[in-house]
Amino acid sequence: MKKRVFSGIQPTGTIHIGNYLAAIRRWVIAQAEYESIFCIVDLHAITVPQEPKLLKAKNLEMAAILLAAGIDPGVSVIFVQSQIGAHAELAWILNCIIPMGWMLRMTQFKEKSQRQKEQVTTGLFDYPALMAADILLYRTNLVPVGEDQRQHVELARDVAERFNSRYGPTFELPEAVIPEVGSRIMGLKDPTKKMSKTGDEEGNVLGVLDSPDEIRAKIMKAVTDPLREIRFDPDRPGINNLLVIYELFSGESRAAIEQRFAGKGYAQFKAELAETVIEGLRPLQLRFRELMEDQRYIGRLLEEGAGRIRPVAEETLSTVKEKVGLGLPVLKGA
Numbered sequence: 001m002k003k004r005v006f007s008g009i010q011p012t013g014t015i016h017i018g019n020y021l022a023a024i025r026r027w028v029i030a031q032a033e034y035e036s037i038f039c040i041v042d043l044h045a046i047t048v049p050q051e052p053k054l055l056k057a058k059n060l061e062m063a064a065i066l067l068a069a070g071i072d073p074g075v076s077v078i079f080v081q082s083q084i085g086a087h088a089e090l091a092w093i094l095n096c097i098i099p100m101g102w103m104l105r106m107t108q109f110k111e112k113s114q115r116q117k118e119q120v121t122t123g124l125f126d127y128p129a130l131m132a133a134d135i136l137l138y139r140t141n142l143v144p145v146g147e148d149q150r151q152h153v154e155l156a157r158d159v160a161e162r163f164n165s166r167y168g169p170t171f172e173l174p175e176a177v178i179p180e181v182g183s184r185i186m187g188l189k190d191p192t193k194k195m196s197k198t199g200d201e202e203g204n205v206l207g208v209l210d211s212p213d214e215i216r217a218k219i220m221k222a223v224t225d226p227l228r229e230i231r232f233d234p235d236r237p238g239i240n241n242l243l244v245i246y247e248l249f250s251g252e253s254r255a256a257i258e259q260r261f262a263g264k265g266y267a268q269f270k271a272e273l274a275e276t277v278i279e280g281l282r283p284l285q286l287r288f289r290e291l292m293e294d295q296r297y298i299g300r301l302l303e304e305g306a307g308r309i310r311p312v313a314e315e316t317l318s319t320v321k322e323k324v325g326l327g328l329p330v331l332k333g334a
């Protein structure tokens with residue numbers, strides 16, 4: 001039997017090249033080999049305040065980006081999380097078996113809650129339980145994500161083990177699949193922190209829908225260092241990040257890249273990087289614009305996607321409820 005892949009992305013902020021290189025582009029490759037399900041996680045998005053109309057529009061835009069990137073709805077399932085009620089319901093049940101201590105260790109919550117200006121919600125704290133529900137509902141084997149999600153996928157695995165040992169074999173144990181290169185694309189302005197969809201200043205984030213001029217301007221202004229030597233070196237976060245981006249968009253080897261730019265200046269490297277990124281994103285951007293002309297088509301695909309896998313989610317949920325003892329016993333009488 002084919003292994004099953006599941007992953008999710010929040011319909012918020014600017015979809016950036018970190019999301020694209022570490023997640024979306026790898027999902028496109030995964031779908032050829034694995035049975036794949038990709039989820040637009042709007043219930044995760046509302047863990048921080050969202051403008052209601054914009055959130056709906058973002059669900060649609062995110063679907064269009066996934067399709068434009070090459071997710072094939074004839075092969076994979078794409079759907080919006082809130083359209084399948086079982087996610088929230090399973091998350092509640094998992095809440096009741098996840099020790100608080102496990103949740104308190106989640107580093108993303110610590111970072112996000114420190115950065116956030118508004119009041120931090122219980123939902124933001126509980127985010128990993130909902131993510132575990134997403135993964136476990138579909139008997140997922142592999143979860144392709146960026147480095148920042150490793151701890152959450154491990155939590156999902158721990159929850160599955162705990163449930164299985166308490167109630168008998170129920171869930172598959174999921175495994176994170178994280179790329180060796182590009183699992184953490186850094187900000188252009190602050191290359192010591194990951195590029196982020198939300199809360200990053202303009203110029204730090206390279207959006208997959210950015211125009212060629214925006215891409216050129218942002219890359220030319222990206223922070224480097226005074227060493228003027230174009231070489232992969234994790235101790236030089238600015239230039240290293242730009243080289244990793246070049247490597248992933250060009251598909252060239254590190255040796256070839258270093259050779260190509262030996263003795264050249266940062267300005268020339270940046271100019272070539274910008275053109276490589278522009279070319280790399282061009283097909284996606286063209287297809288995106290076409291798709292957005294027919295929003296009904298995208299809506300239908302999302303409905304169909306949810307319709308196709310809802311039975312899987314519901315079956316898992318009803319097994320879980322049965323094992324936990326929710327609902328009524330077998331009734332005697334007429």
Ligand code: ATP
Nearest residue numbers: 010018019022145146183184185194195196197198
């Ligand atoms: P936010 O920063 O608002 O939390 P995000 O940029 O992390 O958003 P998500 O929707 O949370 O975006 O993530 C979607 C996928 O992109 C996840 O698999 C995540 O690991 C990956 N990802 C996010 N940021 C980066 C990055 N800078 N480099 C590589 N992968 C990333």
Ligand code: LTN
Nearest residue numbers: 006007008009010041131134135
């Ligand atoms: N938390 C993830 C998005 C996400 C996800 C998932 C990823 C929600 N549910 C299930 C993989 C599997 C993030 O990228 N911030």
